[in-house]
Amino acid sequence: MLVGAGVLVVAAVVIALVAMGGGSPGNSPAGAPPPSRAAFTFPLDKVSSVRVAAHGPTTSAQDVAAAVQSRLSDMYGTAFLDPRSWAGATPATLWQTFAPATRARAQGDGAAFTLKGIGKVQDLKVTTSSLDVEVLYDPSGRPSAAIATVEFEASGQTGGGAPVNVVSTAHLLLRPASGQWFISGYPSASTRIAPQGSSASPSGGTP
Amino acid sequence: MAAAAGVVVARGGANEASAASPSPTPSASGAPIDIHAVHGASYLPALQGKRPLFILLIGSGAHPGQSVQGSLSDSIHLLGINLKSRRATILGFPRDSWVPIPGHGSNKINAASVYGGPPLLVQTVEQLTGIRIDFYVRTTFWGLTNLVNGVGGLNVNVPQAMHDSYSGANFSKGRHHLTGRQALAFARDRHDFASGDFARSANQATLMQAALAKFHRLFQQDPATLFKWIAVGYSQIQTNVPFPMLLDLALTATQIPNANVNNKVVPGGGGTEGTASVVFISPAARPMFAQMKARGYL
Numbered sequence: 001m002l003v004g005a006g007v008l009v010v011a012a013v014v015i016a017l018v019a020m021g022g023g024s025p026g027n028s029p030a031g032a033p034p035p036s037r038a039a040f041t042f043p044l045d046k047v048s049s050v051r052v053a054a055h056g057p058t059t060s061a062q063d064v065a066a067a068v069q070s071r072l073s074d075m076y077g078t079a080f081l082d083p084r085s086w087a088g089a090t091p092a093t094l095w096q097t098f099a100p101a102t103r104a105r106a107q108g109d110g111a112a113f114t115l116k117g118i119g120k121v122q123d124l125k126v127t128t129s130s131l132d133v134e135v136l137y138d139p140s141g142r143p144s145a146a147i148a149t150v151e152f153e154a155s156g157q158t159g160g161g162a163p164v165n166v167v168s169t170a171h172l173l174l175r176p177a178s179g180q181w182f183i184s185g186y187p188s189a190s191t192r193i194a195p196q197g198s199s200a201s202p203s204g205g206t207p
Numbered sequence: 208m209a210a211a212a213g214v215v216v217a218r219g220g221a222n223e224a225s226a227a228s229p230s231p232t233p234s235a236s237g238a239p240i241d242i243h244a245v246h247g248a249s250y251l252p253a254l255q256g257k258r259p260l261f262i263l264l265i266g267s268g269a270h271p272g273q274s275v276q277g278s279l280s281d282s283i284h285l286l287g288i289n290l291k292s293r294r295a296t297i298l299g300f301p302r303d304s305w306v307p308i309p310g311h312g313s314n315k316i317n318a319a320s321v322y323g324g325p326p327l328l329v330q331t332v333e334q335l336t337g338i339r340i341d342f343y344v345r346t347t348f349w350g351l352t353n354l355v356n357g358v359g360g361l362n363v364n365v366p367q368a369m370h371d372s373y374s375g376a377n378f379s380k381g382r383h384h385l386t387g388r389q390a391l392a393f394a395r396d397r398h399d400f401a402s403g404d405f406a407r408s409a410n411q412a413t414l415m416q417a418a419l420a421k422f423h424r425l426f427q428q429d430p431a432t433l434f435k436w437i438a439v440g441y442s443q444i445q446t447n448v449p450f451p452m453l454l455d456l457a458l459t460a461t462q463i464p465n466a467n468v469n470n471k472v473v474p475g476g477g478g479t480e481g482t483a484s485v486v487f488i489s490p491a492a493r494p495m496f497a498q499m500k501a502r503g504y505l
Contacts, residue, residue, distance in 0.1 A: 050434040052441040052450075101252065109248035117246045136434040138450045139441070145454055147431045171430045173251070173458075185458065187430040190247035 035123065040077040042131035042150070044069050050134065055141035064143045065133035068174055068181050071097055072131060076152050079114045080166060086121045090114050099175065099182035112189040115166070120159035124166060128153045146181065148172045155196055163196035253290065253459040254452075259503025260288045261338055262448070263329050264297075265320065265345040266394070266411065278347075280320040280328055282394065282411045285338070289503035293462055296469040296504040297415055298495070299408030304475060305485040306335050315485060325445070335488075336496040342448045350443035351394065352387035354418075357439035360384050361417040363393065366410075371396040390414055404486060405472045412470040420465050422457075433457055471495070471505050 049061035075097040084091050094114070098106040111117040115124075130151045138144040152168045170189035174181045254260065266282030283300040302317040308331050311322050316335075319328040325343045333340055346354065355361055362384050369376040375388070376396035385393060394414055400406030425432040437457055441450075448456065474489040498505055 050438045052438050102250065105250050109250065111246035112248035117244045134431045134434060136437065136454070144451065145434070147434065149431075173430070173433075185251040186249060187251060187426070187461075188247070188249050190245060192245045194243050 035083045037082045040081050040126060041073045042069050042129050045130045046132040048134045051137045053139040057137050057141045059143050061135040064135045064146055068133050068146055068148050069131055071181050072148060072150060080124055080154055085115055088120050097183055099184040102184050112191055118193045122157040122159060124154040124156035126154050143176060146174045148174060165194050165196050167192045251458050251461055253462050254455050256290045260290060261340045262286045263332055263340050263343040265325055265343060267345055267347045269347050280317040283316060284412055285332060287499050287503040294467045294504040295463055296471055297412040298499060299412055299472040301404040301408055301475060301486040303404055303486045304488050305480050306331060309334060338500045344444050344446040346444050348391055352391050354439060354443045355390040356387035360386050361390055361421060363413060363417045369396050369399045371398045373398060408472045409470055416468055416470060426461050469505050
């Protein structure tokens with residue numbers, strides 16, 4: 001009886017592991033472990049704030065910027081460094097960075113935020129990235145909105161093996177809700193893909 | 208978008224902002240492939256609503272050192288915004304307009320704020336036009352001066368030569384970059400115009416249009432302009448617009464093209480009431496009010 005239960009548990013674990021590995025991303029050779037997502041955090045280059053009243057802030061601009069940094073690092077990591085995104089299946093969790101009212105629109109504009117425009121890639125590694133955050137405080141000193149200026153550049157190989165550069169830039173408007181920061185608008189956002197060696201300088205959308 | 212091995216990306220698509228020249232790259236098979244693509248997008252939330260939004264813009268005549276409470280309103284404009292079509296009208300009311308003021312008989316419209324501050328002026332304009340006003344924004348002589356200085360001055364097309372010692376206006380006809388003090392003089396001068404108060408009211412709205420044009424230009428260069436302008440504005444106004452909505456309003460303003468903003472003045476004619484020189488609003492104003500109420504713009 002115990003042996004039977006043990007076999008069932010082992011089988012369940014094996015099935016679960018297989019299921020987790022299902023839809024194995026990229027062009028991993030059969031039997032090789034799927035590549036894992038590289039850790040990524042935007043370096044916080046510049047933090048500034050705008051106040052409309054003399055009230056001291058309830059949360060420092062640095063703390064707000066750190067929260068925005070965490071959200072956007074996760075979003076860009078998911079969009080460009082997650083092997084599921086390389087395989088053309090960008091995780092849906094990415095869109096939860098956007099406010100509910102903006103989510104559908106952002107998904108429609110998905111190619112500006114993801115690899116949707118390039119298709120499959122074998123790998124991408126970050127080459128440069130930067131993040132500036134400006135925080136607006138309301139009259140009572142609460143953070144009311146933030147504008148993040150994002151630059152993200154990565155290089156790697158397409159599914160076909162061609163070397164490629166990806167440059168994603170954006171001005172993002174974020175607002176807080178339920179203790180989290182959500183993107184409620186993007187005055188400009190673009191993702192540019194170019195062969196390595198060619199210029200892939202940022203080019204924003206039309207504000 | 209993506210295709211067979213080697214061929215990576217097609218350019219274009221609904222979100223494409225621009226596309227660089229194709230740059231052929233040899234594929235594994237040696238055939239050139241095009242992996243140049245730019246996907247750009249822009250989206251800003253804006254206020255939504257079935258009915259137009261109306262905001263009364265009030266310029267108090269209080270000078271530095273004088274109390275704003277109980278001061279005359281030297282400049283009165285009703286801003287109507289059609290949130291759906293992104294069109295707007297700034298409708299000016301000559302300050303000497305002879306109108307009924309709720310609870311105070313008839314008087315010049317600018318007296319309403321003396322009797323009851325912005326709320327009574329709002330009520331007066333509502334009664335006159337039949338339009339329900341959502342919010343008011345009030346500034347002062349020095350508030351306007353600081354606002355204009357705070358945004359680095361405004362470029363204005365001066366419609367005719369203005370040389371008026373009362374207001375301090377001293378401009379040749381044509382385009383000028385106005386400092387805060389000059390903008391105030393431009394907004395106050397009525398002696399240089401045959402249509403006096405009507406031209407002055409239109410000039411005041413011209414300043415607002417100039418501010419919108421500058422806001423658009425700077426926002427396009429740097430979206431953080433939004434915060435700076437809100438901070439400058441908030442420090443120089445009194446308003447019942449909730450702060451979060453100010454941000455929404457500013458975002459909405461980024462999406463109203465200048466060409467979609469009309470500058471109109473309520474029609475009327477000069478006359479006297481007792482010994483006072485006043486403006487009688489023309490019956491032709493009624494259909495304007497009706498149109499403004501229905502769609503938010505003229």
